Amino acid sequence: MALVLTEGAVLQCSHGGQTKVTTGDPTVTVKGHGVLTAGAEVGFQFGALEVPVPGMVTPCAARSPDLTKPAPCTIQVPAPPAGLSKKLVIKGKPLLLATAAGVTISVNSPAPGTWSVAHPGQAILEAT
Template identity: 70%
Template structure:
């Protein structure tokens, strides 16, 4: 079993960026924090030192080749089924688990993302 992600979960990119999720689905909550459903991660940005995002803990350091502009990681595609619950759904959509990971877009250095902290250690799912 794996822990379900909730609002407050921390995602990290392979370049070292870390950001806390600031929203969850309030239909199902754990200690008042909404769970995160599959697909909610698409478009999530990690932020840069000179372009912070809400919940940013550590900036993604990727910049343009000449160094003039930040190009922080953005989650490009939905999590693979291995990172989503098979039985726990909210509105017909599976919730994300702490095993979730995927690909990020940031040119010239595309990367990956993973879960650093699920945001809670109470609710588990398979």
């Protein structure tokens, strides 16, 4: 069993960036915070000092190869099945779990990074 991600969850990239998720699906809530369904992570951006994003906790330190431009990570590919609930589904989409992780990309850097969950946003609802 793993905790379900909700609005307020903190995702982190392999470059040290941490950003809080600011929206969730209000169909199911945990203490008033909507849950995150599969695909909600796609397009999620980690900010940089020069390019802050809503919910940014710690900036992504990735830089362009010549170190002149920030290269904050973006999640472009959905989480693999290991990070998705097999039993809890909303509108045909499984919920994201605290075990979710994947690959990030950066516009100014050719090297991919990774992302994972630093905090699920709640400590009540678990799923498999």
